[in-house]
Amino acid sequence: MMTIPLSWWLTVAAALFSIGVYGALTRKNAIGILMSIELVLNAVNINLVAFWRYIAPHDISGQVFAIVVITVAAAEAAVGLALVLAVFRRRGSAIVEELDILKQ
Amino acid sequence: MLKEFEFVGLLGAITFTIPFVTLLLAWLLRPKKPNPAKQETYESGVQTIGDTWVRFKAQYYIYALIFVVFDIEAVFLFPFAVALNQLPLYALVWAIVFILLLFDGLLYAWRKGALHWT
Amino acid sequence: MQGVIDFLVSLNIPYVNASVARYIVLQVLAAIVAVAAPAGLIILTWLERKIIARIQDRLGPNRAGPFGLLQAIADMVKMFTKEDITPAKADRLVYNIAPGLGMFAAIMAFAVIPFAPGFAGTQMNVGLLYIVAIGGLGTLAILMAGWASNNKYALLGAFRAVAMLLTYEIPMVMTLVMVAVVAGSMSMVDVVEAQSGMWFVVSMPVAFLIFFLSGVAEVGRSPFDLVEAESEIIAGFHTEYSGIKFGMIMIAEYVHMFALSFFTAVLFLGGWQIPFIDVAALPAPFAAILGLISLLVKVFFFVFVMMWLRGTLPRFRIDHLLDFGWKFLVPLTLVLLIGVAFVIRLFAPGSSVGIPVAAGPLSGLGMPGQVVALLVTNLLVLGLALVVVSSAARRTRSKALRAVSAVDSPVPTAGK
Amino acid sequence: MPSNFDPSQIPLVPIVFWIMTLFTVGGAIGVVSSKKLFHSGLYLVLSFFGVAGYYVLLSAGFMAVVQLMVYVGAIAILILFAVMFSRRPMAAESQANRQWWLGLPLMLVLFVVLVVTVGSVAWPVSGAEPTADTVQQLGVAFLGSYLIPFEVVSVLLSVALIGAIILARGKVEGEETN
Numbered sequence: 055m056m057t058i059p060l061s062w063w064l065t066v067a068a069a070l071f072s073i074g075v076y077g078a079l080t081r082k083n084a085i086g087i088l089m090s091i092e093l094v095l096n097a098v099n100i101n102l103v104a105f106w107r108y109i110a111p112h113d114i115s116g117q118v119f120a121i122v123v124i125t126v127a128a129a130e131a132a133v134g135l136a137l138v139l140a141v142f143r144r145r146g147s148a149i150v151e152e153l154d155i156l157k158q
Numbered sequence: 159m160l161k162e163f164e165f166v167g168l169l170g171a172i173t174f175t176i177p178f179v180t181l182l183l184a185w186l187l188r189p190k191k192p193n194p195a196k197q198e199t200y201e202s203g204v205q206t207i208g209d210t211w212v213r214f215k216a217q218y219y220i221y222a223l224i225f226v227v228f229d230i231e232a233v234f235l236f237p238f239a240v241a242l243n244q245l246p247l248y249a250l251v252w253a254i255v256f257i258l259l260l261f262d263g264l265l266y267a268w269r270k271g272a273l274h275w276t
Numbered sequence: 277m278q279g280v281i282d283f284l285v286s287l288n289i290p291y292v293n294a295s296v297a298r299y300i301v302l303q304v305l306a307a308i309v310a311v312a313a314p315a316g317l318i319i320l321t322w323l324e325r326k327i328i329a330r331i332q333d334r335l336g337p338n339r340a341g342p343f344g345l346l347q348a349i350a351d352m353v354k355m356f357t358k359e360d361i362t363p364a365k366a367d368r369l370v371y372n373i374a375p376g377l378g379m380f381a382a383i384m385a386f387a388v389i390p391f392a393p394g395f396a397g398t399q400m401n402v403g404l405l406y407i408v409a410i411g412g413l414g415t416l417a418i419l420m421a422g423w424a425s426n427n428k429y430a431l432l433g434a435f436r437a438v439a440m441l442l443t444y445e446i447p448m449v450m451t452l453v454m455v456a457v458v459a460g461s462m463s464m465v466d467v468v469e470a471q472s473g474m475w476f477v478v479s480m481p482v483a484f485l486i487f488f489l490s491g492v493a494e495v496g497r498s499p500f501d502l503v504e505a506e507s508e509i510i511a512g513f514h515t516e517y518s519g520i521k522f523g524m525i526m527i528a529e530y531v532h533m534f535a536l537s538f539f540t541a542v543l544f545l546g547g548w549q550i551p552f553i554d555v556a557a558l559p560a561p562f563a564a565i566l567g568l569i570s571l572l573v574k575v576f577f578f579v580f581v582m583m584w585l586r587g588t589l590p591r592f593r594i595d596h597l598l599d600f601g602w603k604f605l606v607p608l609t610l611v612l613l614i615g616v617a618f619v620i621r622l623f624a625p626g627s628s629v630g631i632p633v634a635a636g637p638l639s640g641l642g643m644p645g646q647v648v649a650l651l652v653t654n655l656l657v658l659g660l661a662l663v664v665v666s667s668a669a670r671r672t673r674s675k676a677l678r679a680v681s682a683v684d685s686p687v688p689t690a691g692k
Numbered sequence: 693m694p695s696n697f698d699p700s701q702i703p704l705v706p707i708v709f710w711i712m713t714l715f716t717v718g719g720a721i722g723v724v725s726s727k728k729l730f731h732s733g734l735y736l737v738l739s740f741f742g743v744a745g746y747y748v749l750l751s752a753g754f755m756a757v758v759q760l761m762v763y764v765g766a767i768a769i770l771i772l773f774a775v776m777f778s779r780r781p782m783a784a785e786s787q788a789n790r791q792w793w794l795g796l797p798l799m800l801v802l803f804v805v806l807v808v809t810v811g812s813v814a815w816p817v818s819g820a821e822p823t824a825d826t827v828q829q830l831g832v833a834f835l836g837s838y839l840i841p842f843e844v845v846s847v848l849l850s851v852a853l854i855g856a857i858i859l860a861r862g863k864v865e866g867e868e869t870n
Binding site: 121124125128139 | 219223234
C-alpha cells in the first residue's frame with residue numbers, strides 16, 4: 055500500500071497551497087478569494103492526513119486536527135460569504151479593489 | 159481501508175461511462191434541426207425580459223448556512239455514536255452539551271425569524 | 277461471495293489467483309448494480325403508472341405488450357429519438373454535465389448496500405456517511421442544471437429544490453446517527469447484522485418514520501414535489517431539458533427513489549433478514565437467494581408506498597414544507613437522538629477496549645429491555661412533540677381569532 | 693504477456709494517485725484562472741473531489757466521506773449560492789486583478805521553496821499500518837483527550853451561525869425579492 059512516498063503527497067499539497075496563495079493574491083472578486091483560501095486549507099489537510107498515515111498511524115491526532123480544520127474552514131466560509139453578501143448589498147460590488155471606502 | 163473502497167472505485171468507473179454511452183447513443187439516433195425559435199429560453203411563451211441571473215432573496219442562503227452548521231455537527235456526532243459504548247457516562251453528558259449548544263444556534267435563528275419564509 | 281471467489285480459483289484459469297478472482301467478482305457485481313439500477317426503472321415506471329391509474333380508477337397503459345409492459349420501453353425509445361434542444365443562452369458545458377452527474381450520484385448510492393449475507397460490494401466502515409456524501413453530489417447536479425439553463429423558472433426551481441433538500445437532509449442524517457448509535461457501527465453490513473435480534477423499525481418507529489419521510493422529500497417525490505410544481509414554476513430546474521437529457525434526469529430520480537427504498541429496507545427493516553429464520557446460517561446459495569428475495573420484497577413495498585403517497589396526497593406549499601422541516605423535524609430528531617443515545621448508554625455492556633468503561637446501569641436487562649426502552653423513548657418524544665405543537669397551534673389560532681374579532685367588533689358599533 | 697504476469701500487481705495505487713492529482717491540481721488551476729466565477733466554483737468542487745480521493749489512498753476513509761459531505765455537499769453549495777447572489781456572475785471578464793503578473797512568480801518561488809524543503813527533510817516514516825477502526829478512535833479522542841476542542845467547535849459553529857445570520861439578513865431598501 056505504501057507504494058507512494060510521503061514526499062509525493064507533500065509536493066502535491068505544496069502545489070495546491072501555492073495555487074491557493076496565487077488565487078488569494080490575484081482574484082478580483084471576494085468570493086474568488088474565499089475559494090482560493092479553501093484550496094489552501096485543503097492543502098493543509100492533505101499534509102495533516104499524510105503525516106498521520108506515514109509518521110504516526112496509531113495516533114489519531116492527525117485526523118482530529120484535519121476535522122477541526124474542516125470545521126473552521128466551514129465557519130470561515132459561512133461568515134466570510136455572509137460578509138461578502140452584506141458588503142455586496144451595501145455597495146453593489148464584490149470586487150475587492152472597489153471597496154476602498156477607507157481610502158477616501 | 160483501500161480494500162473497502164475498491165468496490166466504490168469499480169462501480170464509479172462503470173457508472174462514469176453510463177451517461178457518456180447514453181448521450182452517444184442518443185446523439186446517433188436523434189434528429190438535429192436547431193433553429194433560433196427552438197433555442198429560445200422557455201418561459202411559457204412569454205419573451206424573456208432582462209437577465210436570468212437576477213438576485214434572489216437571502217432566505218435561501220440562510221437555509222444553506224444553517225445546513226452547513228448541522229452538517230458539521232453530524233460529522234462530529236458519527237464518531238461519537240460509534241464510540242458510545244467505549245465512553246464513560248460523563249462523555250455522554252458532554253455530547254449532549256455539544257448538541258444543545260448547536261440547538262441554541264437554531265433557536266436563535268428561529269427567534270430572530272430567520273427561519274420565517276417571507 | 278467468498279464461495280464464488282473460491283469457485284473461480286478452483287477452475288484453474290491462467291492468471292486467475294485469489295486476488296484476481298476477487299476483482300472479477302467485484303467488477304461483475306459492480307456491472308450488475310450499475311446496469312440493474314437504471315434498468316429497474318423500466319419496471320418502476322410501469323408499476324407507477326399502473327398503480328396511480330388504479331388509485332385514480334383508470335386502467336393505465338394496456339396497449340403495448342401484455343399489461344402494457346412494453347410501454348416503458350416505448351418511452352425509452354422516444355427519449356432516445358427525440359431532438360435534444362440546448363437553449364442558445366445556456367451555459368453549454370455545465371448544462372450538459374448536470375444530468376450525467378445526477379445519474380452518477382444516484383447510481384453510486386448503491387455501492388454500500390449489502391444485498392445478501394456475504395454479498396456486499398464493500399464493508400466500508402463509514403457506509404452511513406457515504407450515503408449522505410453521495411447525496412450531496414445530487415444536490416450539486418440540481419443546482420448546476422437550474423443555473424446553466426439560464427431560465428428564471430429553472431433557477432427558481434433549483435433554488436427551491438436545493439433549499440428543500442438541505443432542509444430534509446438534516447433530519448435524515450440525524451436518524452442515521454441514531455442507527456449508528458444503536459448498531460454501534462457505521463457499516464451497512466454491521467447495521468443489518470445488528471438487526472438480527474429485532475428490526476430497528478420496531479425499536480425506533482419514530483426514527484424510521486422521520487427517515488422515510490425526509491427520504492421521500494430528498495427524492496423530491498409527491499407530496500414533496502413542489503420542485504416541479506407545474507402551476508408555479510413550470511417543471512422546476514429541468515424546464516429547459518428535452519430529449520435524452522430530460523430522460524437522464526428522470527432516470528436519476530427513479531434510481532434515487534429505488535436507492536431510498538433500499539436504504540430504508542436495509543437500515544430499518546433488517547435488510548436481507550427474514551423474521552424467525554436465520555438466513556445467514558443457511559447453506560451458501562440458498563442464503564444468498566433467499567436474502568436477496570427478502571430484501572427485494574421490502575424494497576418493492578417501499579416503492580409501492582411512495583407511489584401510493586403520490587396517488588393520494590396533495591402537494592405541500594414551500595413555506596409549510598420548510599417550516600415543517602426546520603421547526604418540527606430538526607428539533608424532534610435532535611431530542612430523539614439525545615434520548616436514544618441515553619438509552620443505549622444505559623444498556624451498554626462494559627468494555628475494556630482502550631479506557632476501561634463500566635457497564636451501563638441497566639445492562640442486566642439485556643436486549644428485550646433495550647428494545648422496550650428505545651420504543652418507549654421514541655413514543656415519549658413523539659408524544660411530547662405533538663403536545664408542544666398542538667399547544668403552539670392553539671395559541672396561534674386563538675391569537676388569530678382575537679385579531680379577527682378585534683377587527684370585526686368595531687364594525688357594528690360604527691354602524692350605529 | 694510474460695508468463696509470470698499477475699494482474700493483481702498492476703500499480704493501481706499510483707494510477708489512482710495521478711488521476712486524483714489531475715483532478716485536484718487541475719481543479720485548483722481552474723479555480724484561479726477561470727473567467728466565470730460560477731465555473732470557478734465548479735472547478736473547486738472538482739478539486740475537493742480529488743482531495744477526497746487522496747484521503748482514500750491514505751487509508752482515511754472517514755476523512756474522505758467527510759470531505760465529500762462537508763465540502764462538496766455543504767460548502768460548495770454555500771459558495772455557489774453566494775456566487776449566484778452577486779451581480780453578473782456569468783460575465784466573462786478577467787477575474788484577475790492588476791497584480792497578477794506579480795503573483796505568478798511569487799507562486800512559483802513559493803512552490804520551489806516548499807518542494808526543496810520537503811525534499812531536504814528526512815521524514816521519520818514509520819512503516820506501521822493504521823488500526824482498522826479509525827472512526828471509533830476518533831470518537832474516543834473527541835470525547836477524551838480532545839474534549840475541550842470538541843466543545844469549542846460547537847461554540848464556534850453557533851457563533852458562526854449567529855454572526856452569519858445577522859450579516860446575511862441586514863435589509864437594504866429597494867431590494868427585489870423572488
